[in-house]
Amino acid sequence: MLRLGAALGISLLFASFSSSSNYQLQNYSIGPGATNSSSSTTYKLQGTVGEQANGSTAGSTKTANNGSVQTEQLNVPGAPTLSNGSGTYYNQLGCIINTSNDPSDTTYAIEVATNSSFTSPSYVQASDTLGASPVYQSYSSWGGGSGFLIIGLSSSTTYYVKVAAKEGLFTNTEYGPYASLATVNPTITFSVSPNSASLGSFLPNTIVTSSNLSFSYATNAASGGNVYVIGKNNGFLSSSQSYLIPAYSGNLASTSQGFGIQASNPNQTSGGPLTTVSPFNGTGNTVGAESNTLQPILTTSAPIVGGTANADVQAKASSTAPAVNDYQEVFTFIAAASF
Numbered sequence: 001m002l003r004l005g006a007a008l009g010i011s012l013l014f015a016s017f018s019s020s021s022n023y024q025l026q027n028y029s030i031g032p033g034a035t036n037s038s039s040s041t042t043y044k045l046q047g048t049v050g051e052q053a054n055g056s057t058a059g060s061t062k063t064a065n066n067g068s069v070q071t072e073q074l075n076v077p078g079a080p081t082l083s084n085g086s087g088t089y090y091n092q093l094g095c096i097i098n099t100s101n102d103p104s105d106t107t108y109a110i111e112v113a114t115n116s117s118f119t120s121p122s123y124v125q126a127s128d129t130l131g132a133s134p135v136y137q138s139y140s141s142w143g144g145g146s147g148f149l150i151i152g153l154s155s156s157t158t159y160y161v162k163v164a165a166k167e168g169l170f171t172n173t174e175y176g177p178y179a180s181l182a183t184v185n186p187t188i189t190f191s192v193s194p195n196s197a198s199l200g201s202f203l204p205n206t207i208v209t210s211s212n213l214s215f216s217y218a219t220n221a222a223s224g225g226n227v228y229v230i231g232k233n234n235g236f237l238s239s240s241q242s243y244l245i246p247a248y249s250g251n252l253a254s255t256s257q258g259f260g261i262q263a264s265n266p267n268q269t270s271g272g273p274l275t276t277v278s279p280f281n282g283t284g285n286t287v288g289a290e291s292n293t294l295q296p297i298l299t300t301s302a303p304i305v306g307g308t309a310n311a312d313v314q315a316k317a318s319s320t321a322p323a324v325n326d327y328q329e330v331f332t333f334i335a336a337a338s339f
Contacts, residue, residue: 075100076173077108077163081147082181088220088271088303090155090186090339095124096147097163099139100176106167108142109134111175112150113160118178124150136166158182188219190227190335197313199327204319207252207285210312215298217274217307217335224272224300225337227309229280231290232330235259236315241322245315247289249279257318259329260287261311263297269306275299276309287314294334 083094097108110124111134122130126137129152142148153159162178165171193214202208219225236245236259248258262283263276275281277296279288288297298309313329 074102074106074165074167074171074173077102077165077176079177079179080110080161080163082159082161082179083147084181084183085220085303087184088305089149090184090220091153091222092149092151093153093159093161093181093183094147095142095150095161096145097139097142098176100165102165103167105138106165107136107138109136109164109166110142110150111162111164114157116160116178116180118160118162118175134164153183155183156185184220186220186337186339188221188225188335188337189216190218190333191216192333199313199315201325202315202317204317204321205256207314207316209314212310212312215307215309215311215333217298217300217309218305219300219335219337220303221337221339222303223338224302224304225335226277226296226300227298228294228334228336229261229290229297230294230332230334231292232332233328234289234291236327236329238322238324238327240326241324243322243324245317245321245327247291248287249289250286251282252285252287252314252316255316257316257321258287258289259313259315260289261297261313261331262287263309263311266298266307266309268300268304268308270304271302272300272304272307274304274307274309280311285314290329290331297333 078098078100080098081096083089085094095110097110099106111118111121112124112130113119113121122132123134125131125135126141128148128150130150150159150161158180159182160178160180162175164175165173197210197213199208199210215227217227231247233244235247237243245257245259248255248260250258252258252260261280263280264283266274266276268274275298277299280295280297282288288295297311298307300307315327
């Protein structure tokens with residue numbers, strides 16, 4: 001018995017173009033995932049389609065996010081390098097940013113706090129002071145490899161500093177790991193030795209010079225400081241004769257009598273430099289006249305370590321000066337610093 005038959009399979013695909021009374025799309029397709037962004041004067045937005053959303057894995061020290069947008073992100077900056085001027089900075093800290101090999105057009109913001117949890121933080125401003133809002137600048141604007149000074153800090157305080165990076169839109173990193181360092185207390189040290197000097201006996205119209213006084217001076221003051229001198233009698237006085245060899249500025253060889261001070265040999269271990277100040281910076285027999293008001297004899301415009309100098313007193317008496325042995329002057333030396 002012959003059976004004839006057929007099996008027929010039919011599949012139908014119906015499609016239509018999107019249309020309305022105002023438009024018709026003749027052809028369209030769904031492509032691979034992509035990103036897009038839009039903006040206005042008040043916001044910027046970047047979105048993605050075609051990939052997993054909200055995917056991240058977290059650990060105690062690192063977080064990894066999924067998706068193509070994540071490939072745009074920068075390396076999180078490592079901890080910056082801080083310095084306190086070898087223990088001399090009391091109101092500032094040196095800071096060098098760690099770029100962590102981010103692109104050259106990356107900008108950076110620096111967060112600062114006085115605690116490691118960064119409660120109530122401040123941010124370094126373009127003026128290198130601290131302010132309330134982050135300021136992003138290029139690596140070179142933050143001093144490059146030489147760094148810069150964060151100024152306006154408090155003395156004897158530990159500061160915690162960390163950095164965030166940004167490059168164009170949608171690339172802000174979190175703040176990276178922090179570095180910490182303490183400022184120190186303001187300091188100034190000063191000494192003079194010995195506490196007396198003798199001119200010995202001298203003849204009329206003869207210039208005599210005392211033995212040296214030695215000064216030591218150091219300060220971490222940001223603007224340095226001065227050593228001042230003030231005299232009691234404005235010259236070399238004989239109380240028994242009420243006779244004064246007057247204080248004099250200039251070369252004693254050019255006057256009949258006079259009395260003055262000459263500073264010399266300024267030096268320092270580091271910082272400074274320490275220099276002598278007119279009219280006390282002469283050589284030979286050129287001296288400066290002390291008075292009963294403070295005058296600077298030594299100065300520095302920057303912090304100084306191990307500052308030293310000398311000074312001597314020179315006198316010349318006229319032929320009419322009384323020949324007595326009670327001539328004297330009392331000097332007071334005062335050191336000050338500009339913190």
